[in-house]
Amino acid sequence: MQKEIHSQWSSHLEKDIEIAVYGRYGYAILLFPAFTDEELECEKFGLLESISPGIKKGKFKVFAIPGVNFESWLNDKKSPQDKSYRQFQYNNFIIEEMVPFIFGECGGPVPIITCGASLGAYHAANTYFRRPDIFYGMIAMSGTYNIDHLAHGYFDDNCYFNSPVHYLPNLTDSYWLSFLANKKHCYILSGSGENEFPENSTHISGILKSKGIPHELDIWGPEWDHNWETWKAMLPKYLDEKF
Template sequence: MEIQYYKEPSRFLKREMEFKVFGHSGLPCLAFACEGGRFYDWEDHGMVAALAPLIDAGKIQLFCADSVDAESWLGSGEGRARSEKQERWFNYLAGELIPRVLALNGGTHNRVALLGCSLGACHALNLYLRRPELVCGAICLSGSYSAAPWFGPYHDDLTLRNSPLEYLPLLHTEGLPSTRLAPLFLCCGRGPYEDDFLADTRAMAQALTDRRMPAFVDYWGEDVSHDWPWWAKQAVYFLPQLLQQLTSKAKPSA
């Protein structure tokens, strides 16, 4: 498997940001780890190994992003500074990392797929909803989709922008761009440590239904815990489905 490591400056964050690339070609997939996650977590916790057949076959090229969760969602400082950090990171993703991903992918794709676990699922869904022109699909596993548990009583315009459960009901559905119909998969287990994430997944599924935004929602069994081994199984299960949907959409109609 071809593996590359990058550490590059960000004008939005005014620091160097790291990311890692697995594979040589295929659908560019941008991956986010769980809360406080780092760019190496997907590799360290077996996600890359689980997806190796797709990566080695050139079906996908996996890009693992770094986070600033420790300073934003998990930070202990003043609320506005934390929300501003999160928004700058969002702008880094949309304005810097995704264009870089597409360039490194070889220019054969003009949008990326998004994968995320736990808080990373929120990051993925947030990009899917706010910048649909950049995204061809998303797989969100055991997601936490509200900023409230992380920011407590603090709330401002930027926490709202990064809280899909809060802002989705406020969106006007008239004239939504067709890119919002990109495939979206939500999944959560019903086992240990999944209670809060299961509630958020169900709430998000209802919010999407209310806005007539299609999504495939799947609830796995009571043995399925909030942990990497299950997320690996879910990623292996859903990624081929996403690839199939994208392939079907790309074929000219008869």
């Protein structure tokens, strides 16, 4: 499996970053870390190995990016306002820096699928729902989609526009709804075992259903916990069967 590490300066994050790229061709998978902010996290825990057959065949190319969770929502030393603003910067980093980078690496515009587990699922879903004009699909595993879970009572406009369970029910703009209504690769997955909260997934699924937004909800059984073994089973299954 071909792997490259790209180092560059991020003007939006105001720091040097590294992006891990796996593969040569195919759909672009924008992969968010689950627990840390490390772009190599998913590789270290075997998630990349679980999908390596598709990467080697040229079915998809993975772009594993760093997160800012410990510079924002998980940083108890920062004010709520600063946490919220860091998320704003991260959104801009994805749209204005990562998307052009992916297109450049792929030789032009390609379908981009956002993907992640746990906190990565939140970022994958939020990124997709905010900009369905750019992203082709989404795979969110074991996520929470309510920013209250991370903001601990603080709620400004930026929190609202980064909380899918808040902004999606109020989405009435036909322009944005048309993009979401015409997509067919929105997958929301969860186990039902230890530390899993499948109700988070059923909640957002209900919102999407009420809006007529196509998606697939898949709740796995109690033997599937909130861990890498679950996600290493889920992700290759969906990449193999749906793309």
